Amino acid sequence: MSTKVAVVTGSNKGIGLSIVKGLCKRFDGVVYLTSRDESRGKAAVENLNAEGLFPEFHLLDIADRKSVERFRDHIKEKYDGIDILINNAGVSGGFISTHYDECKSIININFNSILILEELIFPxxxxxxxxxxxxxxxxxxxxxxxxxxxxxxxxIDLNMDDIVQFVDWFLQSVKDNTFNKEDLADGATAAAYRVAKVALSAATIVQQRELDKRNISINSMHPGLVRTDMTTGIGFYSADDAAKTPIYLVLDAPASLKGAYIWHDGKVVDWYDYKSDYYFKISTVLDQVPNKD
Incomplete structure (x- = not known):
């Protein structure tokens, strides 16, 4: 019987590290902690070893095709497959910046990387x-x-090409200096991050159609405002608390839960309800900033 394998991308710190920690305690198989920085990744593994937890480490930069290919080849040779894949790696970028190079980098890491993973790792x-x-x-x-x-x-007939066109539309508008802040909610704060994550959530729905034939479930989720380096320590939840719903979704949720968008408390949210107030609000973050007066 083949060894079960779980992989968490971008997991040397924050939510990813907490997910690895939780999976090491509950998952009956091998758990991979991956990181694009080898020294930080290995240091994270050593810290978990000190707690009696023993994930495997592998270098993985999800935005680098060659890096993903090397990881793919490693998994194929050693275990021949994956049972759980959590695509956690990402960057937030600035709240107000619309510099083209920065926007392109944010989208490469948060969205374009999923296309590389879909091609090389999903199989x-x-x-x-x-x-x-x-x-x-x-x-x-x-x-x-x-x-x-x-x-x-x-x-209903949305496909990946449509989503790529959406991302390209945004990037072109930034490049041409024709970007209109009214096209996004909340004055277009964190514009590139919004576009990348909307694209990721939409891609999840498209990906589920393809994965249905193999009875693989794929969902997307909002982990909440979590106290991590990405949020500069601002948030309602610790990383360990934020890891509970992701772990539930890959270990305990019904297999019928597919192609859904899920809130940090495990509630399934109607992703298509564009008139709702589920959108990100910069005031939520600012309200958590300590008043120095």
């Missing part, structure tokens, strides 16, 4: 396996205010 996920894309409240459709893209992304 390794075994039948009946589970995939979880860590999205954000920035990833709900209510973040979009441009009517054309609301309708396009809501279309």
């Amino acid at each position: 390794l996920v075994r039948d009946n396996g589970r995939i979880l894309n860590i999205s954000s409240d920035c990833g709900h459709l209510s973040n979009i205010r441009n009517q054309y893209w609301i309708e396009k992304l809501s279309n």
Whole structure:
């Protein structure tokens, strides 16, 4: 019988590290802690070893195709498959910056990387396996205010090319200096991150159609405002608390839960409800900043 394997991307710190920790305690198989920084990744593994937890480590930069290929080859040779894949790696970027190079980098890491993983890693996920894309409240459709893209992304026949066009539209508008802040919610704060995470959530729905034939479930979720380096320590939850729902989704949720967008408390949210207030609000973050007066 083949060894079960769980992989968590971007897991040398924050939510990813807490997910690895939780899986090491509950998952009956091998857990991979991956990181694009080898020294930080190995240090994280050593810290977990000191707690009596023993994940395996592998270098993995999800935005680097060669790195993903090396990881793919390693898994194929050593275990021949994956049972759980949690796509956690990501960057937030600045709240107000719309510099083209920065926006492109944010989208490469948060969205374009999932296309590389879909091509190279998804085929390794075994039948009946589970995939979880860590999205954000920035990833709900209510973040979009441009009517054309609301309708396009809501279309039942949405495909990955449509989603790529959506991302390209945003990047081109930034490059041409024609970006309109009214196209996104909340004055377009964290614009590139919103676009990347909306694209990721939409991609999850498209990916589920393809994965259905192998009875693989793939969902996306908003982990909540978590106290991590990404949020500069601002948030309502610790990383360990935030890891509980992702772990539930890959270990305990019913197999019928597929292609859903899930809130940090485990509630399934209607991703298509673009008139709702699930969108990210910068005031939520600012309210958590300590008053120095």
